[in-house]
Every structure is written in structure tokens, then in C-alpha cells.
Amino acid sequence: MSCLFCRIVVGEIPAAKVYEDDELLAFKDIHPKAPLHLLIIPKEHIESMAALEDRHAPLMGRMMVLAQRLAAENGSPEGFRTVVNTGRVGRQEVYHLHMHLLGGPEPLGSSASF
Numbered sequence: 001m002s003c004l005f006c007r008i009v010v011g012e013i014p015a016a017k018v019y020e021d022d023e024l025l026a027f028k029d030i031h032p033k034a035p036l037h038l039l040i041i042p043k044e045h046i047e048s049m050a051a052l053e054d055r056h057a058p059l060m061g062r063m064m065v066l067a068q069r070l071a072a073e074n075g076s077p078e079g080f081r082t083v084v085n086t087g088r089v090g091r092q093e094v095y096h097l098h099m100h101l102l103g104g105p106e107p108l109g110s111s112a113s114f
């Protein structure tokens with residue numbers, strides 16, 4: 001299996017997991033750009049937002065709902081930023097769909113922008 005995030009899903013590569021259910025996994029970004037920087041991923045290998053199908057709509061909805069819950073539970077109750085980079089133009093580096101969740105106790109600095 002060559003996909004980095006698929007290997008994290010199955011436990012072949014360690015990650016600082018903060019949430020897991022049947023469909024979703026959230027873990028700390030290895031190079032955080034904000035006091036709180038999590039990645040929320042589907043366990044299913046979907047390359048990017050460009051590969052989404054109609055059947056993925058509920059899954060994407062769950063990712064959004066989970067983002068606000070994890071922000072509140074992890075020290076960012078007063079707001080956060082979500083980013084999904086897509087494809088070459090979107091500067092996507094890891095081709096397994098992921099949502100960046102950036103937050104912290106204070107307003108984010110420019111290093112938290114993408």
C-alpha cells in the first residue's frame with residue numbers, strides 16, 4: 001500500500017490520533033501551522049475533492065460536523081479555519097482527501113494560511 005494516509009488508517013505508520021470512527025479519522029498534522037492543526041480524513045481512499053462522487057455527500061457533511069466538534073474540544077471554541085487543498089493547482093501534497101483544521105486560543109497568524 002503506497003498511500004501515506006491509508007497506511008495511517010491501518011496503523012502501519014504512527015499518528016497522533018484524536019478521533020476515530022467507522023468512516024473518519026482525525027490526527028495531528030506532523031508540521032503544525034497553528035496551535036491546533038488537525039487533519040480529518042475519510043478512511044476510504046479518495047484521492048482528492050476532484051474525485052468526489054454523489055455518494056460521498058454524507059461523508060463530506062460528517063467531516064464538516066466533526067471539524068467544529070474537534071475544534072471546540074481541542075482548545076479552539078471561538079473559531080477555526082478549514083482548508084482542503086485539491087490537485088496541483090491547489091498545492092495538494094498528499095493524494096488522500098484531507099481537511100486541515102486550524103485553530104488556537106488566539107486569532108490565527110499568517111503562517112496558518114495556505
Ligand code: AMP
Pocket residue numbers: 004013015028029030031032039084085091092093094095
Ligand atoms: P496538503 O498540502 O494539503 O496535501 O497537506 C498535507 C499535510 O500532511 C501537510 O500539512 C503535512 O504536514 C501533513 N503530513 C504529511 N505526512 C504526515 C504524517 N506522517 N503525519 C501527519 N501529518 C502529515
Ligand code: ZN
Pocket residue numbers: 003004005006007044045046095096
Ligand atoms: Zn489513501
